[in-house]
Amino acid sequence: MSRLDESLLRGVPPFSKLSRPEIREILDLARPGRHAEGAAVFREGMAAERFFLLLDGFVRAVRTSPEGEQIIVLHIPPGELLGIAPAIGRTHYPATAICASESVTLSWPVRLWTVFAGKYDGFASETYRTLGNRLGEVQETVMELATKAVEQRVASALLRMVHQSGRKADGGIEIGFPVTRANISEMTGTTLHTVSRLLAAWEKRGIVESARKHITVTDPHQLMLLSGASGAGSP
């Protein structure tokens, strides 16, 4: 049984304030996991038995409507906890966690969440902070869905992905995980056809470039204007 390296948790917010021996303790209790692209870390409605830390990769939280339609609620970047429903007293996972790219996780049984929260300084506050941030994010997208036009929604969705996963590529910023038009339609409440048409139009205008499953934003400022963020618009 190989031990996990302590550097894994260095600089990861929920654990950043801990001493070396404390990190050792936590790692010895962790179960490592690898998940292929498209695999589910856990599923909506399952009993929440473990909580996870995403070390590498991107995970999307997906909800399925009774009619079987998938909605992508939000994306989780590396370094964040997921499956922390137990922290707010929920016994079942509220959404399905699908890996957007190949992902690496650590996980612990939920009973340890309370132990960690009591024992380690900053652990509880950090998890509540990310919970709060996510609540804010879904509220924002709900607002957009209700008030904004499709073009603006797709623009904001692209910007959000760029912000949390963007990496410098030649001529722009590239979204750091595979995304299909269908994926984008699932986060914006439209169809893949409309997304395809919008991206084609934007590509002509030099705002984005795209290959299959790969999108780079070449003119973030124009996208921001299209998203109708704030400032001068035409409502």
Added chain:
DNA sequence: GCATTAAATAGAA
């Protein structure tokens, strides 16, 4: 303005 349907093309496994 945007969804739906259908049909064609092209890349990946």
Added chain:
DNA sequence: TTCTATTTAATGC
């Protein structure tokens, strides 16, 4: 080849 992602046109609300 077969499956999947993407594009494009036509039609309707």
